[in-house]
Amino acid sequence: MSGTFVGMPAFPKAAHDAVHNETLRGNLRHATHTIRAKRANAVAELSDWAELREAGKRIKDHTLRHLDRYLVQLEEAVTAAGGTVHWAADADEANRIVADLVKATGESEVVKVKSMATQEIGLNEALEAEGIRAYETDLAELIVQLGKDRPSHILVPAIHRNRGEIRDIFRKEMSEWGRPAPEGLTDTPTELAEAARLHLREKFLRAKVGISGANFMIAETGTLVVVESEGNGRMCLTLPETLISVVGIEKILPTWRDLEVFLQTLPRSSTAERMNPYTSMWTGTSDGGAEAGDGPRHFHLVLLDNGRTDTLADEVGRQALRCIRCSACLNVCPVYERAGGHAYGSVYPGPIGAILSPQLRGTASDIDASLPYASSLCGACYEVCPVAIDIPEVLVHLRERVVEGGPVTREGNKVVLQPAKGHAAERAAMRAARWAFTRPGVLRSGQRLASRTRRLHPRTLPGPGQAWSGSRDLPAVPAEPFRDWWQRTNGGNTEKGTSK
Amino acid sequence: MSSRERILGRVQRALADVGQDDTPYEQAVPREYLREHGERSVEQTVDLLAENLADYRAIVHRCTEGELAALIGRLLAERGSKTVLVPTGLDEEWLGATDAERVPDRGESTPHELDRVDSVVTACAVAIAETGTIVLDGGPDQGRRRITLVPDHHICVVRVPDQVVSAVPQALERLDPARPLTWISGPSATSDIELDRVEGVHGPRSLEVVLVSGRPDAEVTP
Ligand code: SF4
Numbered sequence: 115m116s117g118t119f120v121g122m123p124a125f126p127k128a129a130h131d132a133v134h135n136e137t138l139r140g141n142l143r144h145a146t147h148t149i150r151a152k153r154a155n156a157v158a159e160l161s162d163w164a165e166l167r168e169a170g171k172r173i174k175d176h177t178l179r180h181l182d183r184y185l186v187q188l189e190e191a192v193t194a195a196g197g198t199v200h201w202a203a204d205a206d207e208a209n210r211i212v213a214d215l216v217k218a219t220g221e222s223e224v225v226k227v228k229s230m231a232t233q234e235i236g237l238n239e240a241l242e243a244e245g246i247r248a249y250e251t252d253l254a255e256l257i258v259q260l261g262k263d264r265p266s267h268i269l270v271p272a273i274h275r276n277r278g279e280i281r282d283i284f285r286k287e288m289s290e291w292g293r294p295a296p297e298g299l300t301d302t303p304t305e306l307a308e309a310a311r312l313h314l315r316e317k318f319l320r321a322k323v324g325i326s327g328a329n330f331m332i333a334e335t336g337t338l339v340v341v342e343s344e345g346n347g348r349m350c351l352t353l354p355e356t357l358i359s360v361v362g363i364e365k366i367l368p369t370w371r372d373l374e375v376f377l378q379t380l381p382r383s384s385t386a387e388r389m390n391p392y393t394s395m396w397t398g399t400s401d402g403g404a405e406a407g408d409g410p411r412h413f414h415l416v417l418l419d420n421g422r423t424d425t426l427a428d429e430v431g432r433q434a435l436r437c438i439r440c441s442a443c444l445n446v447c448p449v450y451e452r453a454g455g456h457a458y459g460s461v462y463p464g465p466i467g468a469i470l471s472p473q474l475r476g477t478a479s480d481i482d483a484s485l486p487y488a489s490s491l492c493g494a495c496y497e498v499c500p501v502a503i504d505i506p507e508v509l510v511h512l513r514e515r516v517v518e519g520g521p522v523t524r525e526g527n528k529v530v531l532q533p534a535k536g537h538a539a540e541r542a543a544m545r546a547a548r549w550a551f552t553r554p555g556v557l558r559s560g561q562r563l564a565s566r567t568r569r570l571h572p573r574t575l576p577g578p579g580q581a582w583s584g585s586r587d588l589p590a591v592p593a594e595p596f597r598d599w600w601q602r603t604n605g606g607n608t609e610k611g612t613s614k
Numbered sequence: 615m616s617s618r619e620r621i622l623g624r625v626q627r628a629l630a631d632v633g634q635d636d637t638p639y640e641q642a643v644p645r646e647y648l649r650e651h652g653e654r655s656v657e658q659t660v661d662l663l664a665e666n667l668a669d670y671r672a673i674v675h676r677c678t679e680g681e682l683a684a685l686i687g688r689l690l691a692e693r694g695s696k697t698v699l700v701p702t703g704l705d706e707e708w709l710g711a712t713d714a715e716r717v718p719d720r721g722e723s724t725p726h727e728l729d730r731v732d733s734v735v736t737a738c739a740v741a742i743a744e745t746g747t748i749v750l751d752g753g754p755d756q757g758r759r760r761i762t763l764v765p766d767h768h769i770c771v772v773r774v775p776d777q778v779v780s781a782v783p784q785a786l787e788r789l790d791p792a793r794p795l796t797w798i799s800g801p802s803a804t805s806d807i808e809l810d811r812v813e814g815v816h817g818p819r820s821l822e823v824v825l826v827s828g829r830p831d832a833e834v835t836p
Contacts, residue, residue, distance in 0.1 A: 144808070144809070161648070162646075165646045169644060173643050253804045270805065303810040337791045345817025348760075387799070392797065393796070394795070397793075397794075
């Protein structure tokens with residue numbers, strides 16, 4: 115994975131530092147609590163949420179268990195629509211493919227849509243090494259890029275920055291990258307957004323190459339879908355002559371109709387909106403139809419593995435590949451709220467990061483070995499997840515792997531992981547556990563919580579689906595539901611060993 | 615071995631524990647969720663669209679077909695728009711009451727040229743009441759995706775009730791995935807700065823939606 119986070123301290127150390135950063139904690143608490151409350155309202159509007167969630171889960175599981183077939187079908191559909199498909203086994207290969215494609219256009223700068231896949235592979239740095247400058251165009255990513263910083267949240271990557279800091283970054287850094295910040299820029303969000311608009315517009319209008327990820331790819335039709343708010347995505351997807359999309363192989367949906375599930379659950383889980391302001395869908399290159407030349411003339415899709423097939427090989431852990439990156443699990447996580455996104459040392463922070471990163475990267479490093487412990491197992495992440503990923507189950511599974519060892523797949527090969535006893539990994543893990551377990555407000559250790567909708571989700575799939583779920587256990591019903599505990603203790607903030 | 619073969623091989627080995635499953639896709643996934651939420655009359659569905667559009671800070675107008683040209687003329691005048699982008703297949707009568715100079719949607723126009731245009735007027739393919747969304751499919755009366763993106767002011771005309779559906783599943787049924795599609799729910803917005811919502815970072819800062827009804831008795835809400 116990316117070099118971005120190389121040298122990150124393991125979770126407990128990073129979390130320890132973050133907990134003492136008052137600004138960070140204040141910003142995070144405000145953000146996560148605001149989104150959390152709004153999300154609950156947006157979800158409550160749909161009386162069939164449990165059924166949508168179940169359908170989303172089943173669509174993703176079905177896709178994963180036939181992933182080879184759907185990948186080939188997608189490739190055929192994209193190719194038939196005028197696009198070119200590339201396959202990348204790891205980050206280096208993906209970066210090389212993209213760099214070569216950009217070089218072939220003769221351009222030395224590209225505009226980018228916010229994309230976790232390209233962060234995961236460290237694309238910007240790889241392009242920089244080839245003399246290609248990549249401009250992030252999402253406002254938050256721009257703030258992160260100008261601030262020479264790292265994103266800390268999936269959805270609002272600059273959530274750790276407040277308006278004063280953002281103004282200072284704009285004043286100081288914008289001129290380095292293009293149009294400088296306007297004279298006398300204040301810290302009102304409107305002025306800051308306007309400064310970003312002017313700064314980025316000059317880049318959009320001259321851009322010849324755009325780079326994006328995708329939220330969904332439709333195998334049946336070859337359609338790609340990007341969901342966004344600002345319009346920077348639309349700029350990058352439609353103005354350049356060449357578009358390169360780097361997408362994880364797990365982002366496939368079999369049919370066009372499947373979007374009816376995810377276009378309902380994703381926006382409400384993510385930004386808590388009924389629908390995000392902009393969704394773009396395109397199929398190959400669009401030179402047919404009444405409006406010829408609508409959008410890029412060249413379209414390249416880079417299908418990225420980079421540890422995903424290894425994750426798929428793990429019977430318990432593979433469910434992490436259902437993730438649609440909505441970030442709902444971050445906003446309800448008491449550990450994330452206190453530790454902040456950077457502590458996870460990965461582009462995927464929060465509960466999903468704690469299970470995805472160690473699977474994509476393996477658990478060889480201290481940080482990856484400690485991530486399965488970066489949780490209180492309170493179950494809130496599972497309750498909100500729109501594709502019902504049982505994050506606590508995977509966390510426990512990964513903890514066992516770290517401490518006891520066992521068979522895992524790395525780069526397509528079956529290997530036996532040694533127990534971490536006496537090794538740095540275990541020490542890191544134990545430190546992480548101690549960090550978490552000595553904070554009573556953070557932790558409801560080992561509790562598995564019944565969600566109101568759980569009854570509707572059979573824990574074992576019938577028929578051929580059994581193999582997926584055969585190794586799962588049934589949750590114990592807790593004495594006190596998580597919501598009640600949460601309300602009673604103000605999200606763990608007022609609970610100091612004794613309950614009120 | 616190519617990376618394609620390598621990845622497909624890894625997928626197959628990773629799934630060795632899963633076993634055969636030949637259930638056709640239509641039967642593999644339960645679709646017990648609803649086609650739409652709640653029961654509404656046609657009028658109520660249109661009202662909900664207007665309400666949800668406004669909730670996302672689009673400016674909503676209603677008029678009859680006969681009043682449409684005058685309304686569009688007024689909206690352009692109020693903005694002080696001197697130039698207006700026009701898709702090739704837009705009903706000419708819609709712009710019958712404006713002096714604004716027409717700029718045709720052409721493949722050769724550069725982004726810089728589009729950036730100098732004040733407003734754009736388009737039709738739409740379908741509108742979704744429950745989410746407050748209009749969908750453009752690049753049809754002749756909607757034009758290329760970029761013309762509704764670069765100018766700062768977009769007027770979108772929705773024919774009610776024909777083009778209005780209740781919910782997302784019904785909209786997808788009406789759309790052709792082979793066409794480039796843009797779903798728009800309110801104007802461009804960001805919440806990246808301390809979660810304060812700011813409109814118009816990159817897309818149009820003003821979205822005006824005109825719900826035009828063919829019925830003579832439709833009321834006008836200016
Ligand atoms: S794990 Fe679930 S809740 Fe978390 S980001 Fe992924 S889809 Fe959303």
